[in-house]
Amino acid sequence: MPRIRCSVRGFVGRKPFPFVTFFIRTLHVSKPVDALIDTGSPFTVLSTNDILSTRMPITRMQSGETVSLAGYRFFNHPIRDVTMNFRTESDELFKVNLPTIGSLVPTKIDKKTMDDVKHIPSIIGNDFLEDQKLALYFNPSARVVYLEY
Amino acid sequence: MEDSQILEILKKSEEDSKWVSEEYDKLRTKYEGKVFAVRNKNVLSHADTVEELVEKLENMGEDVGFLLIETVPRRDLSFIL
Numbered sequence: 001m002p003r004i005r006c007s008v009r010g011f012v013g014r015k016p017f018p019f020v021t022f023f024i025r026t027l028h029v030s031k032p033v034d035a036l037i038d039t040g041s042p043f044t045v046l047s048t049n050d051i052l053s054t055r056m057p058i059t060r061m062q063s064g065e066t067v068s069l070a071g072y073r074f075f076n077h078p079i080r081d082v083t084m085n086f087r088t089e090s091d092e093l094f095k096v097n098l099p100t101i102g103s104l105v106p107t108k109i110d111k112k113t114m115d116d117v118k119h120i121p122s123i124i125g126n127d128f129l130e131d132q133k134l135a136l137y138f139n140p141s142a143r144v145v146y147l148e149y
Numbered sequence: 150m151e152d153s154q155i156l157e158i159l160k161k162s163e164e165d166s167k168w169v170s171e172e173y174d175k176l177r178t179k180y181e182g183k184v185f186a187v188r189n190k191n192v193l194s195h196a197d198t199v200e201e202l203v204e205k206l207e208n209m210g211e212d213v214g215f216l217l218i219e220t221v222p223r224r225d226l227s228f229i230l
Contacts, residue, residue, distance in 0.1 A: 009170040032162035070228040119222035
């Protein structure tokens, strides 16, 4: 079965976590993104940092449903008409078109909050794996990780 | 943008991402708590915030849309996601 290569990163407390790189395209944004694959997350979201790096005005994006993550509250602001591109092991593109993707906009924007949430990565959640029929293989001790479809 | 261009960007970004993962401990020593941009297995620039970093990169004439932006959390910061 085709695979998407991922990487293992000692992200927090040097514990290994699975990450995948994809290229996101919207009407206004094109950029590579490193995302944590988190099977415990019901949502796929772009991090506050990834939004800020595109100069999107987060103060005008503080609306919509709120979600709690890592002890912080965020608006899960939808970004519309998104294409996510992944590279397969056979050097082809695995493209996913989505009507929207969430983005993590802190409900409180102050120096302390922004200094902490800048380290929360973009997340590929359970919703994405299920909808795209992707399986995650992750062997942390052997440092082997890939997505299979 | 052509698929071949996206594939090329992805290939380079994956290599840079892998480099960040492999060099994470060394990068933490140097850039703990910072935000930094990576290209060709090098830290191109770093700053305390992503806004400052983007401004620096733009002043350098870099297109942020082709760069991986990474962070290394402080040692005393942990998350349960």
